[in-house]
Amino acid sequence: MVVTSDIEKASETLRAGGLVALPTETVYGLGANAEDPAAVARIFQTKGRPPTHPLIVHIGGADQLDEWVEEASATARLLAEHFWPGPLTLVLRRGRRVPLEATGGLETVAVRVPDHPVALALLSAFGGGITAPSANRFGSVSPTTADHVRAELGDAVDFVLDGGPCGVGVESTIVDVTGETPSILRPGGVTREDLEAVLGHPVALPSTSHVRVPGQHPSHYAPRARVVLVEPERVVAEGELARQRGHQVGLLLPPAFADAPVKAHAVVTVPASTTAYARGLYGFLRDLDQQGCDLIVASLPTDEGLGLAIANRLRRAAEPRPSA
Template identity: 70%
Template sequence: MTGGRAEIAAAADVLRAGGLVAFPTETVYGLGANAEDPAAVGRIYAAKGRPTSHPLIVHLASAEQLDDWADDVPAAARVLAERFWPGPLTLVLRRSRRIPLETTGGLETVALRVPDHPVALELLSAFGGGVAAPSANRFGSVSPTTADDVRAELGDAVAVVLDGGSSAVGIESTIVDATGPQLSVLRPGGVTREELEAVLGQPLDAPETSPVRVPGQHPSHYAPNARVLLVDPDKIALEADHARELGHRVGVLLPPTLARTSITADFVRTVPESLAAYAHDLYGYLREFDRQHCDVVIASLPATEGLGAAIANRLGRAGGPRPTA
């Protein structure tokens, strides 16, 4: 299904009827339902296999709707919304009573954003309300950045998939907690901490843990089927050799500084020098390793300035401890 006007109108009708719609955003594809309908929201959790205690991000058509969905919005949050919406920034605020606790994972806070994608904005405008939408994939796995990724991941669990091409940013939004006296970055993403601080004129906290639950905090997240091993760049060749000696089919994410290094592996991808290009391509690389039947991926973390913080966060969680059966 494409993202034409007739298809968007039909998708809005599906949302009104309590159904699920997968749609493109600039970050990744989302799996959407009417944010005010607990039964519809429950279908998201069921389709993804997502714990119901994990809150969902509510997508809005414009920043002008902010006060309809949140209470006691602080001035700093309004400044960020004015500067970065539409865009890859999510604000955590006190929830309006119109939002059911099923959508917020039982919390008195709500995560809100305005996506920067024409299909998403047209869908939100046609629907007229808020759309709760986590990434359109099974819980914990690699987020989808194309409509084909959604279909491969969810199959018949979602009947309507709006195709808006490849996601421009390629990783999820930055999440900023605006519920306390000091704003803090709870998940790095498409808007960098440096950009946020430049607009606010003050430093932001970036705690490793937070009592405020938000998407993307699970230890194992954004993960391919292959096991991701994170090592120092100068250890990549050695670790790849060792893994192959143990009988693994090995994939390697090679830093650009090692592009000319000879690596013995079954599948190698050299990452771009541009962090924006790396972020855009990251999930595609991880999915490609699975398609190549790699069972181990060797990678290293980039420097954590700018978008490097978001890439390092995703790789760190991709390499996190897997649930045991």
């Protein structure tokens, strides 16, 4: 349980140029003072993250947006009004307060207001912006508990705020609002349908973008085990074939096949609710790793609601890994 003294210590750590792992509603973030280039550089070093890969600046409220961006459009303000605090990140032109180290050298900045009482308390006590990508090694499974952070980063983090399990479980939706027409650069905790309901028109989901944002690296959100994606009705059979070839197989079993006879090293029957599936996804992948699986067979949910974000994460987890 987080107490006032923990918030104060975390705030002091940030002011001193340190790194703080903090809970948000999406995943745990590895936070640094957004205005301290040296502290921001430590995030990249600790994660093994390419310095051209932008970070998200977390702020304490929509009323602070103008302090961090050059200009907020009417569309940006409308989305902020409806979805902040919440799992929505807006990409806008960088304000002078944001160093280029935090944007990967770009003149755009990604900004959001997290919907977690501990994160908001820290932002209030600190009084500034906090850059906070996921608190894990670059490209691996994002952490949704404080224990995940400690297991992966250990003493590389100066202070860990334990705010319990994350409620959403996948990262924020990133929307580019630098132009006249907003587009989703990364699906996440705010659904495409929710955005379209507020805006009153369809929102594009481009396959490529000139704006670099977090989570666009081809291989990302990946467990140690290799991930193979097949059609839902093929999960059990593909898992059996892999087992016969000598793999320690883990299955993310679609709920429609929960009663199917299965031979596998480990099995997780995924929830029928995409909300529950998103909340548990990264934990499922970590658990299959911990059980010694070297191959995970899964299928993609439909792209409705949070299914779009889950499918995005699974596709990137299944991409070929960069060679060491």
